[in-house]
Amino acid sequence: MNQTASVANETVDYGRQREPLSLLRLVTNLYFLYSVSLLSFFVIWDRVAEYHLLGDALVRPHLVALQLYQLTQMKFAGQNLMGHIWASTQRILVGFSIASVIAVPLGLFMALNKYANAIVKPVFDLFKPMPPIAWVSISILWFGIGEASKVFIIIIGTFVPCLLNAYNGVRLVEPELYDVVRVLGGKRRDEIVQVCFPASFPAIFAGLQISLSIAWTCVLAAELMSSRDGLGFLIKRGMDTHKPALVLGGMVLIAVAAWSTSQILGLVERKICPWKRSIENL
Amino acid sequence: MTPTSPDIKIRCENISKTFIQKGHMEVPVIRDVSLDVRENEFLVVLGPGQCGKSTLLRIIAGLETPDTGSVTLDESPVTGPGPDRGMVFQSYMLFAWKTVLSNVELGPKLRGVPKDQRREIARKYLELVGLSSFEKHYPHQLSGGMKQRVGIARAYANDPKIMLLDEPFGQLDAQTRMFMQVETARIWDQEKRTVIFVTNNIDEALYLGDRIVLMRGKLPGVIHHEYLVDLPRPRDHTNMDLLRMRAKIIDETELVL
Numbered sequence: 001m002n003q004t005a006s007v008a009n010e011t012v013d014y015g016r017q018r019e020p021l022s023l024l025r026l027v028t029n030l031y032f033l034y035s036v037s038l039l040s041f042f043v044i045w046d047r048v049a050e051y052h053l054l055g056d057a058l059v060r061p062h063l064v065a066l067q068l069y070q071l072t073q074m075k076f077a078g079q080n081l082m083g084h085i086w087a088s089t090q091r092i093l094v095g096f097s098i099a100s101v102i103a104v105p106l107g108l109f110m111a112l113n114k115y116a117n118a119i120v121k122p123v124f125d126l127f128k129p130m131p132p133i134a135w136v137s138i139s140i141l142w143f144g145i146g147e148a149s150k151v152f153i154i155i156i157g158t159f160v161p162c163l164l165n166a167y168n169g170v171r172l173v174e175p176e177l178y179d180v181v182r183v184l185g186g187k188r189r190d191e192i193v194q195v196c197f198p199a200s201f202p203a204i205f206a207g208l209q210i211s212l213s214i215a216w217t218c219v220l221a222a223e224l225m226s227s228r229d230g231l232g233f234l235i236k237r238g239m240d241t242h243k244p245a246l247v248l249g250g251m252v253l254i255a256v257a258a259w260s261t262s263q264i265l266g267l268v269e270r271k272i273c274p275w276k277r278s279i280e281n282l
Numbered sequence: 283m284t285p286t287s288p289d290i291k292i293r294c295e296n297i298s299k300t301f302i303q304k305g306h307m308e309v310p311v312i313r314d315v316s317l318d319v320r321e322n323e324f325l326v327v328l329g330p331g332q333c334g335k336s337t338l339l340r341i342i343a344g345l346e347t348p349d350t351g352s353v354t355l356d357e358s359p360v361t362g363p364g365p366d367r368g369m370v371f372q373s374y375m376l377f378a379w380k381t382v383l384s385n386v387e388l389g390p391k392l393r394g395v396p397k398d399q400r401r402e403i404a405r406k407y408l409e410l411v412g413l414s415s416f417e418k419h420y421p422h423q424l425s426g427g428m429k430q431r432v433g434i435a436r437a438y439a440n441d442p443k444i445m446l447l448d449e450p451f452g453q454l455d456a457q458t459r460m461f462m463q464v465e466t467a468r469i470w471d472q473e474k475r476t477v478i479f480v481t482n483n484i485d486e487a488l489y490l491g492d493r494i495v496l497m498r499g500k501l502p503g504v505i506h507h508e509y510l511v512d513l514p515r516p517r518d519h520t521n522m523d524l525l526r527m528r529a530k531i532i533d534e535t536e537l538v539l
Contacts, residue, residue, distance in 0.1 A: 185365035
């Protein structure tokens, strides 16, 4: 790229400035540092496993990859790998959908109506600090070891952030924006439709993202307790049969699955809120 | 009080307002302010920060109710906000989730104007403020000066009788601010309205105002002095008469800018 700057009548031509490849330039290159970071992680893992520094419960990275490959080639406990991934994902989708469909509107309504808030909030505050995993045992007693108890845990876990974020999203709307609608001749209904809802979308999506990551925690906990399929089941089975590669492989799969669902939700958000990308410049 | 003359658009009579702060601290914000604004007059309310001038504007807008006194618009009392008074806010207050065009057409939309018609209105005023090619942009893609142009177009699109501008250029850098003053004078010349313009900037006041109402520099706000700026337009920031007047205003206040 040639850059031309003109100073008074003089034209100065800055040709391509080629610096010699120096060591300093290399070690300050961020992509180089990213690679160093990842590579050393795997090398250290590999060495620790090779020399049994953590006993024989840590296997070398390529064995985990091999295990995952084998899972795609055969059925495990009656399901292939996709079946196990789908089993967990399905539970999350059901629980997460039920929770968000109830909690988000309820949160919005509580923020808009102080009487609704006064009725719901005390009970909500009672349950809010309770970690969702604390519900695992009681939910098995109530719903048995089938799907219902797992979905129930997910609903419990995701409900709180969904509701709180929707609620705070409305409460944190710049009050002067309502003035704009009023000055333009809008009614209370216009304030809600034109300002309140769209302004709280980013907060709602932040809540959904938090909920989604909690949902993965919950489904894992529920499946570790009792299940015949799912990623938590793979991990549990790996632990029971002492197959560290299976445990680690299951962990990797959960990370990938959780990351993927979060990316999909992010895509949906960008579709619904195309204006949000640089809201901080507002 | 002056006798009612036919071209009085806005009349404020003996307005006082006291805010109650947390607990029961009473803060008198404006006291006994009376003000007449004539049709198509460009009135500037000048005063330093925290002198109650914005509160006065919000009372005229109907966003606040005065404790005593009354505001009348075309001889009917103001009881709340309404589309006959357009307002431009200091921090723009654009809807981040709406495009420039949707922001501008919101007023007509709320009044139930059909889509084609309100689009046409919005485009007309976007052209007036010089933003025709930005109608599909979102506010965050615009500079401060452009955002406030949208704010001005949005207020105009509702075809208000009165334009209320609350320190509209307070967040702009000095260069842009000066340019926006020139633009405001041009826009007002093209689309005459009764304007009440609140500012803390003497040069802005002198450049734009037909009349300047100077408010005292501390609470509660009262009108300290009134100046008639009888200078030809378009004005020049460095005109001698204008600078003489500037010196006079500075002399008469603790306002130093």
